Amino acid sequence: MCRLAAITSSKYFSPMENILALETMKEGHDGSGLGLTLKDLGGEFKDLKEYPILSGICSKKGRETLDAYMDEMGFKLLYRWRPKIKPVKGIVARDFYFASVYDYPEEWKDKPFEEKEQLLMNIRLTLRKMGEADESIFVFSFYPDVITLKEVGDPLEIAEFFGLDKDILKAKIIFAQGRQNTNYQIYLYACHPFFLQGYCTMTNGENTAFVPIREFLMSRGFPGYMGYNSDSEVFCHILHYCMRQLKFPLTYYKDIITPLKWEEIEQRPDREALSLLKMSLRSLCIDGPNMVIGFIPDGTCFMVQDAKKLRPGVVGGVPGKYALMSELCGLDKVIPERDESKDIYPMKYDMVIVSPGAKEVKVWNQLQA
């Protein structure tokens, strides 16, 4: 079971906070990897918020291919962050880790953001395909104000390897997953969190409905619905599909993945719409066991449970800093000064929503919505 540590704050903080939280939750074989997604970046990226950042890993050959392709597409490199790699036993260093900030090509500068998003995604997908066969290029995200880092190994060792404890990499929302991959071969693209056009999720479960959901998403004709090296990548894409494609409010994500029973739907004021959703989106229903933590483009963070609440999850904090963790010890590590009696353990009908800027936290109940 994966360990999850998400922190949302009104101030910039270091990903080391997340990683130390993960460390407290450690158990069993836990060295399958670390995934980090940082949103609302500080430090060196603070003044580059409108420019897209390409995060990934390349081999020497892959770097040449990538640079040549970005040049050809007309992207101008503005800034490149590279972690100060410190060799650590047990982690095989790859050639080139990076987060590169680009300026848009001239002809794209004045286009609406929706079109720019599409361009960024297509470029990421093309690069991914170019480097997939020989594993020369891994790109995890290409989006403004977002960095994604992934590597195989123990999270704390990876943090040391990347020099995160010394680096000034900071953000206001950071998601971290300590991966415990037990079922398939360890593969970088299968590592959480998953990010697509401003939507991001990570989960600590297994998804038994993976194949029908994957088939449904892939048949929607949206090029970003691909990859699926892990059974949880679909959660991110369902979120994207629900909010960006169908334009539903966030809470309907919960209604889609864990639909209510008919008699429960009857109690809801939006029962007519919900009935249609239940039938129309039944392929996206999850049976768990899953707890999902995610963020959306405006910086709202959330936590939801599958319909049986079969995985742990807790949310707590103080106004200005909230943490969404898979286990309580992680929360204790990050925000020990909080009022513990106000910790929230979302149950099967709940969606815990932390507003942008970590101002407030509320529990949206599926039954009483």
Place this chain on the structure above:
Amino acid sequence: MEPAAGLRLDFNHKLTIKEFPYIIRWREDRCKRCGQCTAVCPQGAIRPAVKYMRVIESGGDTPKPRPVRRIIHVIEQVNDIEHYCTGCAICALVCPNNAIEPEYNPQNKFLFYKNRGGEGYKRGGRRNDPGVSTLDRLKFTRISMLTDPALDAGRHEFRVRSYIGRILPPEELPLKVENGRLVVDKSSGKFIPPVREIFPIMIGSMSIGALSPTMWEGLAMGVAYLNEVEGIPVVMCSGEGGFPPRLLKSRYVKYFILQIASGYFGWDSIIHTLPYMTEDPAAIEIKYGQGAKPGDGGLLMAPKVIKLIAEIRGVPQFVDLPSPPTHQTKYSIEESVMKMIQSMSMAFGFRVPVYPKISGTRTAKAVLNNLARNPYAAALCIDGEDGGTGAAYNVSLDKMGHPIASNIRECYLDLVKQGKQNELPLIAAGGIGKKGNLAANAAALIMLGASAVAVGKYIMQATADCLGDEYNRCNICNTGKCPRGITTQDPKLYRRLDPDKVAERLVEVFKAADVELRKIFAPMGRSTELPIGMSDGLSIDDKAMAERLEISYAC
């Protein structure tokens, strides 16, 4: 030299009992000559006879065995091919002393002789393929244990339900956001097709006429009980044959799918009753084909068209009622799909799902694609080669048709390519529960892509103790002489069947299937939705089959 009058010397054209599929084993010492066996034999395959024989007897004060010649009474099997023993064993059932039973004769040459008069052999029942079907070879191999803990079939909540009716894709739902909530946009004028929630196993089409009144009544009672008392929304298809007007006007009609086939039997009365109907039927099924006899029409034999059936169907009594192989007013898929579905939907005020039923065939995808583009098409039912029938040519039953497993899988994957896998439900039929594994076969088909399955034969076998099997045992549904009283209109025969018992068994069958489905879905970690298309759950022990069905290979 001419033979003497009345004396026949040429025995060459007579058959020995060895040619017959079943040989009657009669035990003279046990038989008390009550005559019950000969009275119940539907085929007239056995008869009482007298023989002049040498027997040993002993008696008197000092008994001493001695041979005597005497006339004795025996039960003998006739060797006339028209009265062959079907092996139904109803004789064994009534014999008080276990003195008689038919024994299967694997060396029989029955098929060589059954086309006398230039007429191909017809029979009812099932395909004679005792082999293990693909459905029975499928195994559920994705078992949750540690990584994703198994659900508990007895403790967790399960929702073993499916939909019948076209489901709008999410992109086309007429929804808008108001105050952070989704509401249906009534001003859009968008047609929202009717959808019914059903139990994923439905009772396939068996008509009033094909079934006896007691059998049909039993099934109807059982279905009503399942819905209203057990809360299991089982639906049943009427078959082509009309519907009793009293039932049409009742509230129970909502549990039935009315079928229209190419004979249009009973449609007059249905149309005339429309204004007086208080409930809508569950759906309308337009029958274009049947798995047991693809491309062939239906036939209700004259002996079954008694007064009641004649009245319901609006035809004269005791005439053969053939339904042509196709709806005679339709000449193409496009026309059929468009006209028939549209007009039927309209007749029921667009409140009832209307879908076609076809036989399993390589052209199923062509039909499917036409349906996928028709916003009024509610589903597609595909009946595979193992489907049962009341009457069909032997050659159609045994040799025609497409197995259901690959047919349904191919159609489902085709829908996936178009993104319409949830939009147009597929109903699979034909051979489900052939070996008794009703829930397992249904679950396998669901994981291959079916939204629901339709079952006929299993229901008859399980609820009315049908005697037939896959070795051509019994299989005389077409003659109107069903020894159990299931497929006959002869009161002497159908009174053997107690409709209450049929209803009771039907309820037991569905309740058991419900439990078994949970026992399959729970270990696979599925509970809140039917695992339609969950192909990673399935494996088969044949590489070519695994490749064809796009599932994993396990041996």
